[in-house]
Amino acid sequence: MLSLNSASAIGEANDLWFLLSTHEDAKLTLEDLAEFLTENGYNAKPNGSYLTVALSQNEEVYLTPNGLIPGLADMWQTSPENIPTEPVLVTCGYKKRCGDDIKKNITYRKTSNEKFVEDISKSVGFPIAENGWCGEGSRKAGQICRDLGYNVTYMFDPTERGHQWVLVEDGSTNTWLAVDSCYGIMDDSDYYTAYYSFPEIDDLDLVNPHWKIE
16 A cells, blocks of 8 residues: 555545455456446546556556456556466355445444443553554454443555554444554544444455555
């Protein structure tokens, strides 16, 4: 993601990846992919054996249909010049979630239940992970809270260096408590809205591009 210079382009790339990763078509051609993306509002043009998709502020990403990663296409950071022109079947045995549970730009109600906050603070030892390791930390934080019997939602903001954290549900009030694996309990209102939120940590694969570099 570091190759994209603007936050808007990063967000667009993640949205594009979400669209690609939640669909499957082993017989998809380059022209089919271009038509599909155009119908979904993208500026996509075939360029030899790959597809160029224009993003914000003159940023571009490049796609090749039916690669080894499940989904409609592989995503490249730089234009791939020497790749097979024939589609390659995707690997089998991958059970894909449909992505219906993934939400975008949702704000969750923050809990005001002091006892709930205190219980989480005492039950979870922070920091779970050092600063900069929020991905692994969020995985551990979510599992700890689920083992304690709580419902959790994973939060992800690709425009902030891929920042991840967890919301823990206060079931008695249908509100939530933000947990940062490094800093602990978070009261900051920014932690209660995220670019993406989803129920399983592995759903991150549906919204976070698996980049290839030529």
